Amino acid sequence: MSRRYSNPWPHEDHSVLSLLRWRLGRMPNDERFTTDDSPAPLVPFTPAAPPEQGWRITWLGHASFLIQGLGHSFLIDPVFADHCAPFPIKSLYRRVPPPCRIEDLPKIDAILLTHSHYDHLDLASLRTIGTDIPVVISSGHSKWLRGKGFTHVRELAWNESLELFPGIKLSSTPAQHFSARTPFDRNVGHWCGWLLEGGGVKLWHAGDTGYCPAFQEIGEKHGPIDFAMIPIGAYSPRWFMRPIHIDPEEAVQVFLDARCKRAIAMHWGTFPLTDEPMSEPPLRLRRAVAEAGLAEDAFTTGAVGQSWTLH
Template identity: 60%
Template sequence: MGTFTNPWIQEEHGFGDVLRWKLGIAPKDPPSGAPDEPAATVRMILEDAPVRGWRVTWLGHASFLLQTAGKNLLVDPVFSDYCAPLPLPSLKRLVPPPCWIDQLPGIDAVLLTHSHYDHLDLPSLRSIGSRTPLMVPEGHSPWLKRKGFPDVTELPWFASAEVVPGIRVTATPGQHFTARTPFDRNRAHWCGWLLESGGVKLWHTGDSGWCPAFREIVEKLGPIDFGMIPIGAYSPRWFMRPMHMNPEEAVQVFEETRCKRAVAMHWGTFRLTDEPLGEPPLRLAAELERRGIEADRFMIGRVGESWSVE
């Protein structure tokens, strides 16, 4: 089986760089003094999917419940206590899910962006239902079928399909990598998801560093009504830059893709990197102010909070 790559030049880091970071012998980003506090939570109100428009609910980290036209979709659902193959204390969930899986409405399909444990959680997928249709980027289908999921559809970048009747999804490019073990790096692809229904476009970026693909997305798919854009897991910058954008780059992506509104994700739920948990929203707010963008256009949400997109 071949491997996937990003079709542009980027920084590359190997296992030696991981050791340098984890052993503390590589440069650290200067301390910011930001509070080390996880994301706030709010009581989640579970409702039926709206007939018109979308309801977008943040379930923590990169997990979302997306509802429209009587249908319920999940993106990267992770309900487990650890985003790791073993219960490592350093990767324990710091904010509980806003609901349990059995409290969710009936899920019509699940969209997965890539195979990392903080995005593809097998126990959660099995609890949702092994026969629930899965939409994935290229390369994941054989592995997921071996794990007991028979209904898996793969899409390459910029390919589209109806995930359920009336909802069309398109796999969008990003700059990242995949791996579940030390031996399967980049054997499957990574992506974001653009969802269209009722004349409204939602976009879940997936994991990505800043890259030229974001301009291509808006050129091919048009402006976006509501984005879910990552702002966390970016420090130390020398190591994380190719994989995860920082808040300033997230605002750049917000503008490049001509998002009308967006909510920040990929922060405040798991401790993946070195920055204080409360730093990403502070840096996002400062960058929005610097660029003259209203705070209610690129929002800092609470886990369990919902937004209507008409």
């Protein structure tokens, strides 16, 4: 029997019945901060070779990033599909296109996957990028990926590390979430975030997560973190989403707990996964950043296709 993973601290959980109550509108709605349902902005992006010194981080939409540094290019959770479900569902269609085509990407040296949900692991995109490219994923998924034709798959358990390339260290960080591709494989694979270290810089992708004690541990073990990618969307209704998705106010607390110097928001403005208007997360984030006394540019939102550089 396959191992089933779980979060090692107590938290609320919900059943299929709870899911039906949400979808059928049987529970109260959250307060709305805006009625504007516009997706994230899109800016032109022309992929380029990776810098030999320093790092360049490009948001490809949702939780997908192109991370380039020290002569290497990595993808985290690349999803180029026009929907994030096992079959086309109109309500889950992409609202803002990817900023480039897969064919326009530079040579990819490795793909990092946080977990198996369709909005983070898109088989069609991965196959187009290449089944022979090294893939690193959280525990429990490698056998399944090899069965799908991927030839170089490596698992990392929470807090495990490897030298991804000379001078570049990759570590798996804890998160609070779950995994599933079908109704029958819930939690047979784990979930995680990724910490990349190289050239004196620490980059952290928090993964898909609810708020949990792990973030203080990450700050104590790995902080300060130079640049973080932290989710702020897919949080409503709160009674249902709280265990698995942080809201913007919790995202700011994650920023503080993990001892981040700078962060960009992700997991918003691309796929309409939940009930909040798509333009609401940035409004709430700006307010939470101000209330926390942080500099306005410490934790911000960006545009799909936008890049940030660190030296």
